[in-house]
Each structure stands twice: as C-alpha cells, then as structure tokens.
C-alpha cells in the first residue's frame with residue numbers, strides 16, 4: 001500500500017504515527033495537523049465539513065452559518081433558503097397561525113407584503129383593504145427552496 005502523506009503539513013505519515021483518515025475528503029492527517037479552517041484550532045472531537053471541503057469546529061460552524069430568520073439561531077445542516085431568509089425547516093411558519101409549511105403536503109406558502117402565509121391566512125390577509133402585496137400574491141413551493 002502506498003505511503004500516506006498528511007494533508008495538513010504535507011509530511012509523510014509513517015506507520016508508527018497515529019493519524020486520522022477523513023473519508024469525506026479522501027485525505028489523511030496527523031492527529032495534530034487536522035485544524036479548523038476558521039480558527040486554526042486542532043480538531044480533536046467531531047467536526048463538520050463546510051461546503052464538503054473545509055473542516056470546521058462547532059464554534060466556527062455556528063459563526064459561518066446563516067441565522068434563522070425566525071428564531072435567530074444558526075442554521076447549519078438542514079436549512080431552508082427562502083426569499084425571506086434562511087430558516088430551520090420547523091421555523092418556517094405562517095405569519096398568522098404559525099403553521100410550519102414543512103408539514104403541509106403541498107408545502108406551499110404565499111407571499112403577502114413580503115411575509116409568508118398559509119393559503120387560508122393569505123386569502124384573509126389580502127381581503128383587508130389597504131394591503132398591497134409588494135411582491136404580489138404569489139404561491140411558492142417550499143420544496144423548491146431546498
């Protein structure tokens with residue numbers, strides 16, 4: 001089997017040296033050479049891969065992750081990208097009744113005045129005089145946001 005070299009320091013990894021295999025990257029590292037690409041701390045525990053290529057510690061992952069427009073916590077793994085911003089799937093809810101669109105079979109929401117509504121509440125909303133849907137009254141499939 002071919003000799004391995006460390007993707008961190010580019011040095012040879014000898015048989016005796018402990019090393020890590022990062023399968024997702026197809027690369028090997030000395031224990032002390034796998035560092036967070038954000039803060040450069042050595043990664044000793046579980047870490048995440050940003051954009052499938054950069055190892056990141058949890059802290060840096062949180063910093064880089066967009067904030068959920070609803071709960072303000074970082075959105076990392078599963079996120080919805082909508083014209084209203086990023087959301088945790090459970091946090092993308094109707095402005096009026098708080099129904100999570102993810103639970104709707106059709107996963108459709110309606111944009112009224114730049115806010116998301118379920119069908120019923122959207123109809124209710126546009127029936128009020130004076131409401132001008134700036135983005136129009138528009139049906140959007142949430143599944144397209146994935």
Ligand SMILES: [Zn+2]
Pocket residue numbers: 006007008009010011029030032033
């Ligand atoms: Zn190394």
Ligand SMILES: [Zn+2]
Pocket residue numbers: 036037038039040041056057058059060061
């Ligand atoms: Zn870090």
Ligand SMILES: [Zn+2]
Pocket residue numbers: 068069070071072073087088091
């Ligand atoms: Zn959230």
Ligand SMILES: [Zn+2]
Pocket residue numbers: 094095096097098099117118119120121
């Ligand atoms: Zn609703």
